[in-house]
Amino acid sequence: TACSSAPASSAAGSGVASTASTASAGSTSSGKVGKTVLKCSFNQSNDNPEFKAVQEMSDKLYDATEGRYSIEVSPNELLGSQKDSLELVENGAIEMAIIANSLAENVNSDFGVIGCPYMFDTQDQQKKLFESGALDDLFATTEKSGFDVLAAYSLGPRSIYTDKQIKIPADLSGEKIRVMQSDTMVQMLNLMGGVGTAMSQGDVYSAIQAHTINGGENNIITYTELKHYEVAPYYSFTNHLMIPDLLVINSDVLKKMSNSDHAAMKKLSNESIESMFSMADEETAKCKKEAEAGGAKFFDVDITPFKTAMKPLIDKTANRSDMTKKIYAEIQKIK
Amino acid sequence: MNTAAIAGLIMVIGIVITLALGMPIAISIGASSTLAMLAILPFHQSMITSAQRVFTGANSFALLAIPFFILAGNIMNNGGIAKRLIGCAKILAHRLPGCLAQTNIVANMLFGAISGSGVAAAAAMGGILEPLEEKEGYTKEFSAAVNIASGPTGMMIPPSNLMIVYSTVAGSVSIAALFMAGYIPGVLWGIGCMILVAFMAKKRGYVNTERYSVKEALKTFLDGIPSLLLIVIVIGGILGGVFTATEGSAIAVVYSLVLSFIYRTIKVKDLPRILLESVKTTAIVEFMVCVSSIMSWVMSFTKIPQLIASSLLSVSHNFVPILLIMNVILLIVGTFMDPTPAVLIFTPIFLPICQSFGMHPVQFGLMIVMNLCVGTITPPVGAILFTGCKIADVKIESVIKTLLPFFFVVLITLLMVTFIPDLSLWIPKMLGLVTV
Amino acid sequence: MNTLISIKKVVDKVMEWCCVIILAFMTVLVTYQVITRYFFNKPSAFSEILAQNLFVWLVMFGSAYVFGLREHLAITILKDKMSGAPRLAVEILTEIVIAAFAWTVMIVGGYGGAMKQMTTLDAALQIPVGWIYSAIPFCGIIILFYVIYNVISLVHQYRAPSAEVESR
Ligand code: NA
Numbered sequence: 051t052a053c054s055s056a057p058a059s060s061a062a063g064s065g066v067a068s069t070a071s072t073a074s075a076g077s078t079s080s081g082k083v084g085k086t087v088l089k090c091s092f093n094q095s096n097d098n099p100e101f102k103a104v105q106e107m108s109d110k111l112y113d114a115t116e117g118r119y120s121i122e123v124s125p126n127e128l129l130g131s132q133k134d135s136l137e138l139v140e141n142g143a144i145e146m147a148i149i150a151n152s153l154a155e156n157v158n159s160d161f162g163v164i165g166c167p168y169m170f171d172t173q174d175q176q177k178k179l180f181e182s183g184a185l186d187d188l189f190a191t192t193e194k195s196g197f198d199v200l201a202a203y204s205l206g207p208r209s210i211y212t213d214k215q216i217k218i219p220a221d222l223s224g225e226k227i228r229v230m231q232s233d234t235m236v237q238m239l240n241l242m243g244g245v246g247t248a249m250s251q252g253d254v255y256s257a258i259q260a261h262t263i264n265g266g267e268n269n270i271i272t273y274t275e276l277k278h279y280e281v282a283p284y285y286s287f288t289n290h291l292m293i294p295d296l297l298v299i300n301s302d303v304l305k306k307m308s309n310s311d312h313a314a315m316k317k318l319s320n321e322s323i324e325s326m327f328s329m330a331d332e333e334t335a336k337c338k339k340e341a342e343a344g345g346a347k348f349f350d351v352d353i354t355p356f357k358t359a360m361k362p363l364i365d366k367t368a369n370r371s372d373m374t375k376k377i378y379a380e381i382q383k384i385k
Numbered sequence: 386m387n388t389a390a391i392a393g394l395i396m397v398i399g400i401v402i403t404l405a406l407g408m409p410i411a412i413s414i415g416a417s418s419t420l421a422m423l424a425i426l427p428f429h430q431s432m433i434t435s436a437q438r439v440f441t442g443a444n445s446f447a448l449l450a451i452p453f454f455i456l457a458g459n460i461m462n463n464g465g466i467a468k469r470l471i472g473c474a475k476i477l478a479h480r481l482p483g484c485l486a487q488t489n490i491v492a493n494m495l496f497g498a499i500s501g502s503g504v505a506a507a508a509a510m511g512g513i514l515e516p517l518e519e520k521e522g523y524t525k526e527f528s529a530a531v532n533i534a535s536g537p538t539g540m541m542i543p544p545s546n547l548m549i550v551y552s553t554v555a556g557s558v559s560i561a562a563l564f565m566a567g568y569i570p571g572v573l574w575g576i577g578c579m580i581l582v583a584f585m586a587k588k589r590g591y592v593n594t595e596r597y598s599v600k601e602a603l604k605t606f607l608d609g610i611p612s613l614l615l616i617v618i619v620i621g622g623i624l625g626g627v628f629t630a631t632e633g634s635a636i637a638v639v640y641s642l643v644l645s646f647i648y649r650t651i652k653v654k655d656l657p658r659i660l661l662e663s664v665k666t667t668a669i670v671e672f673m674v675c676v677s678s679i680m681s682w683v684m685s686f687t688k689i690p691q692l693i694a695s696s697l698l699s700v701s702h703n704f705v706p707i708l709l710i711m712n713v714i715l716l717i718v719g720t721f722m723d724p725t726p727a728v729l730i731f732t733p734i735f736l737p738i739c740q741s742f743g744m745h746p747v748q749f750g751l752m753i754v755m756n757l758c759v760g761t762i763t764p765p766v767g768a769i770l771f772t773g774c775k776i777a778d779v780k781i782e783s784v785i786k787t788l789l790p791f792f793f794v795v796l797i798t799l800l801m802v803t804f805i806p807d808l809s810l811w812i813p814k815m816l817g818l819v820t821v
Numbered sequence: 822m823n824t825l826i827s828i829k830k831v832v833d834k835v836m837e838w839c840c841v842i843i844l845a846f847m848t849v850l851v852t853y854q855v856i857t858r859y860f861f862n863k864p865s866a867f868s869e870i871l872a873q874n875l876f877v878w879l880v881m882f883g884s885a886y887v888f889g890l891r892e893h894l895a896i897t898i899l900k901d902k903m904s905g906a907p908r909l910a911v912e913i914l915t916e917i918v919i920a921a922f923a924w925t926v927m928i929v930g931g932y933g934g935a936m937k938q939m940t941t942l943d944a945a946l947q948i949p950v951g952w953i954y955s956a957i958p959f960c961g962i963i964i965l966f967y968v969i970y971n972v973i974s975l976v977h978q979y980r981a982p983s984a985e986v987e988s989r
Pocket residue numbers: 496497498499500501502538539540541542543544545
C-alpha cells in the first residue's frame with residue numbers, strides 16, 4: 051500500500067529520483083500499449099491513487115480509440131519534478147503530466163480560486179465542481195502556454211497536526227507549523243493563528259523531533275506515509291486546504307487527435323475524477339487506521355472561527371477577475 | 386534496434402571517445418547525452434529539454450551546501466584553524482609508534498570532520514606536517530603515502546560533498562542520515578591506516594621523541610577547542626534540527642571566518658581570492674552535476690537502468706556476486722575517473738538493483754562513495770594522490786610501493802562496509818534518521 | 822592578438838567579480854535565514870528560494886569562467902602523450918565540441934527555455950522564471966567567446982611556441 055512505501059522526494063532532484071520501484075517491476079504501463087504512447091510524468095509512487103486513476107484511464111483510452119492511444123505513467127519524478135514536467139509538456143518533450151494547481155496558478159492566477167483555503171467545506175463539494183464542467187473555460191486559458199487541463203484531482207483535505215490538540219485559532223498561537231514554500235501558504239497559516247514556516251518536506255520529520263517547528267499540515271495519506279504521527283501525533287481536522295492536482299496534456303497533441311479520439315480523451319478524463327476520489331477515500335481510511343495503530347489521535351474541529359479568519363483571503367481570491375467571480379458563484383451553488 | 390538501445394549506444398560510445406581524447410568530463414557527458422536525446426526527440430525539443438536539465442541540476446537548495454563547505458575548507462586552510470587541529474591530533478597520537486605520521490592521520494580525520502573534501506585535508510595537513518616528519522628522519526615517500534592514504538577519510542567523515550551529490554541523485558535519501566552513516570566507515574579507514582603505520586614505523590625505527598607534560602597538553606587542547614567546536618556546531622546543529630545541512634554549511638563559513646579574523650590569519654583583502662578559488666572548485670563539480678542531469682533524464686526516458694539491471698540479474702540471482710561485480714566495476718572506474726561524475730553516472734544504474742535486494746539506500750551511498758574514494762588515491766588519475774605527491778614533492782611512481790599495503794587495509798574496510806549493513810546504518814538508526 | 826588578450830582580461834575581471842559577489846551574498850542570505858527563523862521566529866520563504874536561484878547563476882558564471890581558464894576536469898593520460906600537430910588537432914577538436922554544446926544546448930535551448938518561462942512567475946520571488954533561466958544562454962555566449970580566444974591562442978602558440986602567450 052502507499053502507506054507502507056517510501057514517498058518520493060518533494061524536492062526537485064536531478065531527475066533520477068528513486069528509480070527503485072520501477073527496476074524490478076520493469077515497465078510501468080500495465081496492459082494495453084497503443085500505437086501512440088502518451089508519456090505522463092508523476093512525482094509520487096505508483097501506489098498513489100492519482101497514478102492508479104490515470105493508469106486505469108489508459109486501458110479505457112486504448113479501447114475507445116481502437117488502439118490508437120495509451121498512456122504510460124512515469125512515477126517518482128523519474129522524468130523530473132512537477133515544475134520540470136510542466137515545462138516538458140509545454141515544450142512537447144513529453145505529452146502529459148500531473149501537476150500541482152499552484153503551478154498552473156503561476157501561468158494564470160485565476161487558478162488560485164479552486165485551491166484557496168476554506169473555499170470548500172467538504173471534499174464532496176470540490177469533487178462536484180471538478181466534474182461539473184464549470185471549470186472548462188478556466189482550463190482552456192492555459193492553451194497559449196502550450197498545455198490543456200484535462201481533469202482536476204485531490205488527495206484529500208489537509209489539516210494541522212502538532213504535539214497538542216487544536217480546537218480554536220488561539221491554540222495555534224506561537225506554534226511553528228511547516229507549510230509549503232510559498233508566501234500564500236505562510237499567510238494562510240498566520241491567518242489561522244499560527245506561525246507559517248516554509249520548509250522542504252525532507253527536513254520536516256527531524257525538525258519536529260528537535261522542536262525547531264511544532265508540526266505541519268497535510269492530508270492523512272501523506273501524514274501517514276511520512277510517519278509524521280511518530281513526532282506529532284495530534285491530528286486536528288481543520289480541513290483548511292484541498293489542493294487540486296491537475297492532469298495536463300500538450301495542446302498540440304490534443305489538437306492533432308481526431309474529433310472522436312479527442313472526445314474520448316475528454317470524457318475518460320472526466321470519468322477518472324470519480325474513480326480517483328473513491329480510491330483516495332479508501333486510501334485515506336486505510337492510512338488513518340495505520341496512523342492510529344502508530345499512536346496518532348484524530349480530533350474533529352469546529353472550523354467556523356478558522357474560516358472566518360480566512361475571509362479576507364477568500365474574498366480577495368474570489369474577486370480577482372470575472373473568471374474567479376463566476377467560479378466562486380458556481381461553488382456557492384454547489385454548496 | 387529500438388530507440389532505447391540506440392540512445393544508450395550513442396551515449397556510451399560518445400562518452401568513451403571524448404573522455405579518451407581528454408575533453409572536459411562535463412562536456413563529454415553533456416554533449417554525448419544531448420546527442421543521444423536526438424535519437425528520441427526532435428532537435429528543438431532536445432535542446433530545450435537539455436537546457437532545462439542543466440538548469441534543474443543547479444537549482445537545488447541541497448547542493449548549495451557544496452560551495453559553502455568548500456569555502457569553509459579554504460578559509461580554515463588559510464586561517465590558523467588547521468594548525469590548531471594538528472595540535473589536538475598530536476596530543477591524541479603522540480604515544481603511538483610513528484607519532485608524526487599518526488598525527489597526520491588523526492589530523493586528516495579532524496580536518497575532514499569540518500570540511501567537505503579529502504583533497505583539502507591532505508593539502509592542509511600534509512603541508513604542515515611533512516617538513517616536521519622529514520626532520521625526524523621519515524622518508525618523503527613514507528610521509529606522503531600516509532598523508533595520501535588517510536586523505537579520503539575527509540570524504541567519508543561528515544560533512545561530505547560527495548554524499549550531498551549522492552543524496553540529490555538518489556532521490557529521497559536524507560543528507561543527515563548519510564552524514565551520520567559516514568562516521569564508522571570513515572573512522573575505520575583511519576584506524577586501519579594507523580594500525581598499519583604502527584607496524585611500519587616500528588620496522589623502520591621511527592621512534593617518538595616528543596613528550597607532553599599534562600600542562601602543555603591541556604594548553605594545546607584548550608587552544609584547539611574553538612576549532613573543534615566547529616564540528617559540534619555544524620553536525621550538532623544539523624542533527625538537532627536547528628538548521629539544514631545547507632544552512633549548517635553557511636554557518637561553518639561564518640564561524641571559520643570569525644575565528645580566522647580573531648587569529649589574524651586572514652585579512653579582508655584576502656577574501657576575494659578565497660571566494661574566487663571556492664567558486665572555481667564549486668563550478669567544476671556543479672557543472673558536472675548539471676550535465677549529468679541530462680544523462681539521467683535520457684536514461685529514465687529510455688529505461689536504460691532497467692535494461693542493465695535485468696541483464697545483470699540474468700548473470701546471477703544471488704546478491705553477493707552482484708555486489709562484488711559492482712565493487713570491481715566501481716573500483717576500476719574510480720582509478721581513472723573523479724568520484725563526482727562516477728557517482729552521478731552509476732547511482733541511477735546500481736541503486737535500483739541493490740534496493741530490489743533490500744539494501745538500504747544509505748548503505749549503498751556509503752558503498753559507492755567509499756569505492757570511488759579509493760580511486761582518489763590510485764594512479765593514473767587520483768586527486769588526493771596528485772595533491773599529496775605535489776605537497777611532499779615526490780614522484781607518483783616512488784610513492785606507489787609504500788602505498789600498496791594501505792590499499793590492502795582500505796579494501797578490507799570496503800568489503801566490511803559492503804557486507805555489514807550496520808557499519809553504516811547503526812548510528813543513523815540510533816538517532817532515528819533511518820527506519821529499517 | 823593583443824586586443825584579444827586585453828578583451829579577455831576585461832571579461833575575466835567581470836566574471837571574477839560576479840562570482841565573488843554572488844557567493845558572498847549567498848553566504849549572507851543563508852546565514853540571515855537561520856537567524857530570522859531561529860532567533861526571531863520569523864521564517865522567510867524568500868531567502869531560501871533567492872539563494873537557490875543565485876546558485877544557478879553562480880554555477881553558470883563559474884563554469885563559463887573555468888572554461889576560459891581551461892581548468893575543467895579531464896582525463897589527460899592519452900593527450901599528455903601527444904605533441905605537435907596531433908595534439909593541436911585534439912585541443913581544437915575539444916574546443917569545437919565545447920562550442921557546439923554551448924551553442925546548441927546553452928544558447929539555442931537555454932534561450933528557448935528562458936523565453937517560454939517569461940510568462941511564468943516564481944512563486945516566492947514574483948519575478949519571471951525566465952530571468953533566472955537566462956543565465957544559461959548568457960554564459961553560453963561567454964563560453965563561445967572563450968572558445969574563440971582559446972583556439973586563436975592555441976594556434977598562435979603552435980606557430981610560435983617560444984612566444985609568451987597567455988593560453989592557460
Ligand atoms: Na568531511
